[in-house]
Amino acid sequence: MPLIEVRNLTKTYHLPGGLDVPVLKGVSLEIEKGDLVALMGASGSGKSTLMNILGFLDAPSGGSYRFDGRDVSRLSADERADLRAARIGWVFQSFNLLARTSALQNVLMPLEYHRGRREPRAREVERAKGLLAMLGLEGRMDHTPAQLSGGQQQRVAIARSLVNDPEILFADEPTGNLDSKTTVEILELFRRLNAEKGITIVVVTHDAEVCDYTRRTIHVRDGVVV
Amino acid sequence: MIQILNTALVALKRNVTRSLLTMLGIVIGIAAVITMMEIGNGASRQIASSISNMGSNVIMVRSVAVRRAGVASAAGSGVTLTGADCDAIRENCPSVSAATPKVRGTAVQAIRGPYNCQPGRVDSGSVDVFDVGEWTVEDGAPFTARDVSASATVCVIGKTVAAALFPDGASPVGERIRLNNTIFTVRGLLKEKGANLMGEDQNDMVIVPWTTMRNRLARSGGTASTAGGSASHSRGDRYAASSVALYPSRDATQTANYLMPIRFDNVDSIQCKAVSSDKVDAAMEEIAALLRARHRIAPGAEDDFDLHNMSEMLAALTSTSALMTSLLLIVALISLVVGGVGIMNIMLVSVTERTREIGLRMAVGARARSILVQFLVESLLLCLAGGILGIAAGRACSEVVSAVKGWPVAPSAAAIAMSVAVSATIGVVFGFYPAWRASRLNPIDALRYE
Numbered sequence: 001m002p003l004i005e006v007r008n009l010t011k012t013y014h015l016p017g018g019l020d021v022p023v024l025k026g027v028s029l030e031i032e033k034g035d036l037v038a039l040m041g042a043s044g045s046g047k048s049t050l051m052n053i054l055g056f057l058d059a060p061s062g063g064s065y066r067f068d069g070r071d072v073s074r075l076s077a078d079e080r081a082d083l084r085a086a087r088i089g090w091v092f093q094s095f096n097l098l099a100r101t102s103a104l105q106n107v108l109m110p111l112e113y114h115r116g117r118r119e120p121r122a123r124e125v126e127r128a129k130g131l132l133a134m135l136g137l138e139g140r141m142d143h144t145p146a147q148l149s150g151g152q153q154q155r156v157a158i159a160r161s162l163v164n165d166p167e168i169l170f171a172d173e174p175t176g177n178l179d180s181k182t183t184v185e186i187l188e189l190f191r192r193l194n195a196e197k198g199i200t201i202v203v204v205t206h207d208a209e210v211c212d213y214t215r216r217t218i219h220v221r222d223g224v225v226v
Numbered sequence: 227m228i229q230i231l232n233t234a235l236v237a238l239k240r241n242v243t244r245s246l247l248t249m250l251g252i253v254i255g256i257a258a259v260i261t262m263m264e265i266g267n268g269a270s271r272q273i274a275s276s277i278s279n280m281g282s283n284v285i286m287v288r289s290v291a292v293r294r295a296g297v298a299s300a301a302g303s304g305v306t307l308t309g310a311d312c313d314a315i316r317e318n319c320p321s322v323s324a325a326t327p328k329v330r331g332t333a334v335q336a337i338r339g340p341y342n343c344q345p346g347r348v349d350s351g352s353v354d355v356f357d358v359g360e361w362t363v364e365d366g367a368p369f370t371a372r373d374v375s376a377s378a379t380v381c382v383i384g385k386t387v388a389a390a391l392f393p394d395g396a397s398p399v400g401e402r403i404r405l406n407n408t409i410f411t412v413r414g415l416l417k418e419k420g421a422n423l424m425g426e427d428q429n430d431m432v433i434v435p436w437t438t439m440r441n442r443l444a445r446s447g448g449t450a451s452t453a454g455g456s457a458s459h460s461r462g463d464r465y466a467a468s469s470v471a472l473y474p475s476r477d478a479t480q481t482a483n484y485l486m487p488i489r490f491d492n493v494d495s496i497q498c499k500a501v502s503s504d505k506v507d508a509a510m511e512e513i514a515a516l517l518r519a520r521h522r523i524a525p526g527a528e529d530d531f532d533l534h535n536m537s538e539m540l541a542a543l544t545s546t547s548a549l550m551t552s553l554l555l556i557v558a559l560i561s562l563v564v565g566g567v568g569i570m571n572i573m574l575v576s577v578t579e580r581t582r583e584i585g586l587r588m589a590v591g592a593r594a595r596s597i598l599v600q601f602l603v604e605s606l607l608l609c610l611a612g613g614i615l616g617i618a619a620g621r622a623c624s625e626v627v628s629a630v631k632g633w634p635v636a637p638s639a640a641a642i643a644m645s646v647a648v649s650a651t652i653g654v655v656f657g658f659y660p661a662w663r664a665s666r667l668n669p670i671d672a673l674r675y676e
Binding site: 101164 | 590
């Protein structure tokens, strides 16, 4: 059974003035557990909208979405928030770390929203430290984002996305703000996480180079998968 | 819960200066409220204590104004009350523990050898006057019932008068002094008492039996409005008049030394003391019923006397000071509202500034409600911290006022509790809109917000 199974998914934005903008026009795709997928497309192709829906940030207008066998296309905002907290990790192009907050605190932040599934604080801190160490940031745990390089910031963000033990990681243009050397580092990191921990990873990009590091590429053009 | 508090604290600490400046409005508002309340409390407490110093369960009985051919005279101008009324009240009203008649005094010159003074007040009464007026005789003894019935020339004097007449500090008890032209024996010295409500020195005082006042000092027929004794220092009295009288007339000294041939029993007022302050109303009813019966007033006819008690005066005075306090309090509350608007303003700025943080928190699983609670807790913490600082500042401020200006202040637990409640309410009320705005953000747009 695929982890993500999408059938004929549509998304239409209703602009003020009665104008309807169809962004996704019937997308169907499957992503298996443990896959490493690139979601490719030019800007405006609808790839970000598709990822937002797959990652439960947004709700689809039509079609069906089964996540791990469960129909999730008609969930309320709170139910989607709980799913994000429990099963999804997010990595963003612009890192989105909390300013003036240490790397360790940044990594621990998502756990505040783990309603009813909290572990003792010491165990949480232990795990966050373990993740930062795994990503090569042992000596940087008390540094604030301003004291870190772009690549280090993105690694803190990846540690943050892993702290809740997600089944799937969504990365939205994760290398868009990085130079080519760090880009390779981060993409290698994704490969390692995928291989060693079996985490399903979806990387959204418009950069064809990224596709060299993924197992599969899904091309999106004008709101449909080609 | 601890987690939410911690998150809010961390967020506030990230911008300490701004948090402190935001609090300032609340600090000033709460400090103003606390200072106002403490000064107001101090004032009303002082009023209450000076009233009870005067005797809080004292009831005044006065005759009403005389109305003759439609022209009303001053209250007390009628002469309906007598010493016998007072005795009847004392005996027949169970809620009254003491009652004394009063005859209004006139300006009196007190003289002893080369020393003299004019006492601020010459009071009169029966033996009960010490009980009703809460006087304690420190040295010597009060005058007796026999002194009263004999119109004896005895008196009890206050510390100020004693100091003026006995500058060497000797005990005045048993000494003789002159009040106008009459020789009095000093029976006792009153214990010191503070100034009364009108600011008069209560130690500048002479108390004589009311009969003595009636018959020897206030030489007037019916009402006490015309004074006789004090004219005795004019030259004309001391040297013989040019017209030759058939019989040598009495000079002023002789007149004062002889009792008035016609003795009226009427008194200006009667002061009664209820057995306790909650029996004041009962005592007033008993006195009214008794006096109506004694004066043979038909049912339905108007009383020929007036009853007042100190609690009315207390209520009037405290309501004045309470009015002032509440006016100032309203001003202080307005400044609190201004402070609250400041909080709302800064929280709105903070929400806008932290849009991406909100988007991120939502992306990692925060429900709209968690965001709402987080921002509410932040503004609540700001306001509570401001409130606590304000309470400290207000306490300090009123201490300074009492030290510099000498105003009485009374710390009030109610004001402090109220301030905490008010600042928490402000935090919730003015923090709600920004928090609600934050919780309504769309995570996708918030994450992209520049």
